[in-house]
Amino acid sequence: MLTLTLKDAPHVPLEAEAISPDVLAALSLDDVKAKPVFLGKRQLRLDDAFKVEGTPGETIEVHGDLTKVKWVGRGMTKGSIRIHGPVGMHLGAYMKGGSIEVHGRAGDWVGGEMSGGTIHVRGDVGGQIGSAYRGGVSGMSGGTILIEGTAGLEVGMRMKKGIIAIRGKVRDFCGLQMKGGTIVMMSGAEIRAGAWMNRGTILSLQPIKLLPTFAHSCDYLPAFVRMYARHLKPYGFDIPTSGGQYRRFTGDSSGLGKGEILTWQPA
Numbered sequence: 131m132l133t134l135t136l137k138d139a140p141h142v143p144l145e146a147e148a149i150s151p152d153v154l155a156a157l158s159l160d161d162v163k164a165k166p167v168f169l170g171k172r173q174l175r176l177d178d179a180f181k182v183e184g185t186p187g188e189t190i191e192v193h194g195d196l197t198k199v200k201w202v203g204r205g206m207t208k209g210s211i212r213i214h215g216p217v218g219m220h221l222g223a224y225m226k227g228g229s230i231e232v233h234g235r236a237g238d239w240v241g242g243e244m245s246g247g248t249i250h251v252r253g254d255v256g257g258q259i260g261s262a263y264r265g266g267v268s269g270m271s272g273g274t275i276l277i278e279g280t281a282g283l284e285v286g287m288r289m290k291k292g293i294i295a296i297r298g299k300v301r302d303f304c305g306l307q308m309k310g311g312t313i314v315m316m317s318g319a320e321i322r323a324g325a326w327m328n329r330g331t332i333l334s335l336q337p338i339k340l341l342p343t344f345a346h347s348c349d350y351l352p353a354f355v356r357m358y359a360r361h362l363k364p365y366g367f368d369i370p371t372s373g374g375q376y377r378r379f380t381g382d383s384s385g386l387g388k389g390e391i392l393t394w395q396p397a
Contacts, residue, residue, distance in 0.1 A: 132162065132187060134180040136194025136215075142170040143218065144179060147201035151188040151209025151228060162186050188228075192217075197237070203230050206247070219256070222249045225273065238282065241275045243268070244292070250276040250365065257282030257301065260294050268309060270294075276365050286313045289330065293358065295367045305332045308389060312358060314369065327382050327389035333358070335370070335394045344381035344391060351375055352392070373397050 132154060148154065148165040157165075163177035176182060180192075188209030196202070196217040203211050204220065207227040219237040222230050225244040231252070238256035241249050242263055255277050260270035261284055269289035280298035287306040293314065300319040308327035315323075318336030325341060333355070351371065359369040374396040381387055 131184050131189045131191060132182070133184045134176075134182055134190065134192045136180055136192075136196060136199070137178075139195040140169055140179070140198045142198065144169050144199045145201050146176075146179070146199050147204040148176060149190060149192065149202045149211065150204060150206045151190060151211070152206050154186050154190065155188045155209060157186050159184075159186060200237075203228075206230075216253070221251075222247070225249070235279065239263075240277075241270055241273065244270045244275075245272045248274045248276070250278075252278045254279035254298065255281050257284050258287060259285045259296075260289050260292065261285070261287035261306075262289075270311065274361075276362075276367065286311065286330075289313075293361065295362055295365075297367065305330065305389070307385075308332070314358065314362065314367065316367065324382055324389055324391050326385045328386035329388045331389070332391045333369070333376070333394075334391065337393060338391075340379055340391065341382065343383040343387075344379040345383065347378040347380050347390075349375045349377050349395065352378075355392075370394060370396075 145168040154162050163182045165176045190211045192213045200218045201220045203222045205224040210229045213232045216234040217236050220239045221236050223242040225247045227247045229248045231250045235253035236251045236255045239258045241260045262269040270292045271290045273292045275294045277296040281296045281300045283301045284306050285304045290310045292311045295314040297316045299317045302320045302322050304319045304323045308330040310330045312331045315334045318338045356371050376392040379391045
């Protein structure tokens with residue numbers, strides 16, 4: 131296992147997309163130490179910023195206050211990264227496979243435009259989780275994002291496939307322009323959830339204030355929720371499949387209107 135320990139928390143963003151099993155697994159320890167990272171506009175070696183120890187492979191462990199460290203795990207397709215401490219923006223952006231686990235909080239754009247793999251953050255996150263980048267047509271198109279804390283604005287913006295599950299409360303515009311996939315909100319959201327969504331499912335276990343462009347359809351227990359419950363249960367996210375019903379609302383009628391918001395109604 132390769133272990134990286136941040137020497138000093140940077141005062142300006144440190145771009146460290148080299149921290150990925152795809153980049154480091156096949157290298158010698160000396161070559162790992164020489165990989166470039168960028169502190170602002172300055173190019174450094176990886177070992178200028180991190181203490182590098184262990185044996186290179188498909189498992190990477192990172193320690194320290196990485197609040198200003200960006201692009202960790204960018205585009206990774208295999209292996210695992212475990213981060214002990216907070217981490218900055220663009221964690222797991224364009225990710226295609228493997229797993230990332232964060233024992234701390236994370237910044238904006240976690241899993242931006244990812245297409246596979248699993249990201250599990252055991253703290254709060256910023257906004258635009260699993261979203262499309264500005265000007266991008268589609269957000270995440272596969273994979274799983276699990277958030278134990280709260281989340282910021284525009285979670286799942288333009289997402290097409292995949293699952294985002296959030297234990298804490300979510301801020302405004304969750305599921306903005308959503309095209310598919312599923313967002314599970316264990317503690318509900320603020321306002322404008324599902325704005326301009328075309329397709330996809332938003333599931334809230336707490337009552338939420340809906341836009342007037344969503345219409346009540348029916349109250350029922352959808353069979354597909356059991357599939358999501360089985361998928362998320364090993365991670366400690368329990369979705370009720372009995373003892374009540376889900377109230378289904380369709381919308382957003384200001385757009386295509388084939389999305390749905392399900393809110394849990396206990397018996």
